[in-house]
Amino acid sequence: MKIILLHGLYMHGIAMIPLCNRLKEAGHEVLNLSYNTISPDTPSLFGEMDDFIDGDEAAIVAHSMGGVITRAYMEADSDMSHCVKTVITLGTPHQGSKIAEYLKEIGIGDWMFQSASEYLMPKNTPSWPKGAALYSIAGDMPIGPARVLLDAKQSEASDGTVLLKETEIKGMTSHETFPLTHTALIYAKRVSNRILDILA
Numbered sequence: 001m002k003i004i005l006l007h008g009l010y011m012h013g014i015a016m017i018p019l020c021n022r023l024k025e026a027g028h029e030v031l032n033l034s035y036n037t038i039s040p041d042t043p044s045l046f047g048e049m050d051d052f053i054d055g056d057e058a059a060i061v062a063h064s065m066g067g068v069i070t071r072a073y074m075e076a077d078s079d080m081s082h083c084v085k086t087v088i089t090l091g092t093p094h095q096g097s098k099i100a101e102y103l104k105e106i107g108i109g110d111w112m113f114q115s116a117s118e119y120l121m122p123k124n125t126p127s128w129p130k131g132a133a134l135y136s137i138a139g140d141m142p143i144g145p146a147r148v149l150l151d152a153k154q155s156e157a158s159d160g161t162v163l164l165k166e167t168e169i170k171g172m173t174s175h176e177t178f179p180l181t182h183t184a185l186i187y188a189k190r191v192s193n194r195i196l197d198i199l200a
Contacts (some may be wrong), residue, residue, distance in 0.1 A: 001199060002056050004049055005032045008064025008091070009116065015186060019061070022198025028029040028199070037065060046073050050080035056151045059086040060132075061198055063186050064162065067136075068119040074129045081131070088135045088195055090185040093162045094169035096122050099145060127175060128171030135198050136165035139180035159185065 003023055003101030005016045013020075013034035020032045031052040035045050052058075058080075062070045071092050097120045113120055128134045144160020157164035161182035168175055179190050 002031070002053060002058040003199070004052060004058065004060045005030060006060065006062040006066030006069055007034065007037075008066050009037045009113075009120075011037065013166065016063070018187055019192055019195075022196075023061075023199075025195055026199075035069075038116045040069060040116065041118075042069070042072060042076075045069070046076055049073060050078050053080040053083050055080070056083060058084050059088070060084055061088045061090070062092065063090045063194060064092055064182065065116065065119060067094065069089045071126065071128065072119065074132060077129075084132045086135070086153075086198065088137060088198055089167070090191065091136050091139055091159050091162050091167060091182045092136065093120065093166040094126060094128075094136065094172075095166045096120060096126075097166065098163055099161065108185070121166045125149060126169060128169050130171070134167065134169070134171065135174040135186065136167050136172050137177065137194065138162070138164055138173045139175050139185050140164055140177050141179050141181045141184070143181050 005020055007015050009014055013032045016032050016069050023030050023078050033045065033048060070089065074084065095152055110117065139159030140157045142158045142160050159180065160183040164177065177183070178188065178191060185191055
């Protein structure tokens, strides 16, 4: 199967190489994309995705903000997006990011996120578009900035960066939790095993 990988905020496709290699070893054809996360050129990015899919059945595996970008791709409703049957997101703040909201409130969010703000802080409650099944995989090991910046919410489950409740979205097929931090979701063998199970 053709699989597109999308990394998260402030990352690069390099971060997804171990997962990319695992998928290739399992016989999948993989496009590991890199994009400017604070100023994403979505027309160009979506064009690359369309060109890779080229009418074949496809899946998208995305970490963090990459999952929000994936939803934007599905909502753009290109002919090729209809070929995407499965989407797997890892620690994606589908409901928006409380950390991004906090940083905006203290005056540095616009500088830190630039045009990515529209993806990290949606104005309306999002729902998953029809067409592809969404498997949302989340972590609940709270080691990261959420414990420091959102001290009033330390009782809320998180992966250290994204709150567990933020990884849920109306219309998803399933929601699974692993005892992992936000970044560890990319590298943990138990997660890549689950990804391969879903794709099978």
